[in-house]
Amino acid sequence: xxxxxxxxxxxxxxxxxxxxxxxxxxxxxxxxxxxxxxxxxxxxxxxxxxxxxxxxxxxxxxxxxxxxxxxxxxxxxxxxxxxxxxxxxxxxxxxxxxxxxxxxxxx
Amino acid sequence: xxxxxxxxxxxxxxxxxxxxxxxxxxxxxxxxxxxxxxxxxxxxxxxxxxxxxxxxxxxxxxxxxxxxxxxxxxxxxxxxxxxxxxxxxxxxxxxxxxxxxxxxxxxxxxxxxxxxxxxxxx
Numbered sequence: 001x002x003x004x005x006x007x008x009x010x011x012x013x014x015x016x017x018x019x020x021x022x023x024x025x026x027x028x029x030x031x032x033x034x035x036x037x038x039x040x041x042x043x044x045x046x047x048x049x050x051x052x053x054x055x056x057x058x059x060x061x062x063x064x065x066x067x068x069x070x071x072x073x074x075x076x077x078x079x080x081x082x083x084x085x086x087x088x089x090x091x092x093x094x095x096x097x098x099x100x101x102x103x104x105x106x107x
Numbered sequence: 108x109x110x111x112x113x114x115x116x117x118x119x120x121x122x123x124x125x126x127x128x129x130x131x132x133x134x135x136x137x138x139x140x141x142x143x144x145x146x147x148x149x150x151x152x153x154x155x156x157x158x159x160x161x162x163x164x165x166x167x168x169x170x171x172x173x174x175x176x177x178x179x180x181x182x183x184x185x186x187x188x189x190x191x192x193x194x195x196x197x198x199x200x201x202x203x204x205x206x207x208x209x210x211x212x213x214x215x216x217x218x219x220x221x222x223x224x225x226x227x228x229x
Binding site: 029089097 | 215
């Protein structure tokens with residue numbers, strides 16, 4: 001994978017979860033984050049590094065620094081337990097590349 | 108309301124060709140900047156982008172699978188079709204179609220179908 005994510009993150013309810021995603025392309029291209037719950041399709045939760053689609057909780061935020069982007073979930077709730085995937089573009093000819101995903105476990 | 112729905116066979120045999128259809132609602136690939144991608148996910152594994160077709164009939168493919176993939180659209184039916192040749196058991200997984208809007212560059216996949224599970228087995 002061209003985008004590197006930690007396999008898992010564990011967090012207690014009410015605490016803050018941070019998921020990183022690293023890759024050379026991230027210094028030149030936007031990052032996107034998806035939440036996927038078991039048996040369901042992914043849902044876009046952050047676009048263009050730090051923008052939140054309508055309907056997504058304000059507890060989700062994104063940031064970028066160099067070749068690393070971070071998804072932050074503030075005040076984690078049990079419903080946030082899911083897999084999270086970062087995505088960027090590899091080039092103009094390869095518009096989508098996904099990271100390996102991070103499983104967020106709410107303790 | 109934007110929706111996408113995948114359809115196709117649940118089971119294919121090794122070496123066969125898989126054909127999947129994505130039926131669009133709430134938007135059209137005749138509209139400038141509209142694009143549809145195919146993404147797959149083996150059981151318990153990560154998402155993998157496969158192909159994209161845009162409003163202008165430009166097509167993009169995963170580098171590792173490009174020799175096996177063909178994406179096309181039928182705007183009269185508001186459908187996008189993906190074919191994958193020479194199927195193998197490692198191709199087993201859930202196949203999704205998803206929309207993006209090309210606005211100044213590739214954007215996120217903002218609407219997804221529910222996915223269709225394809226099993227490759229003899």
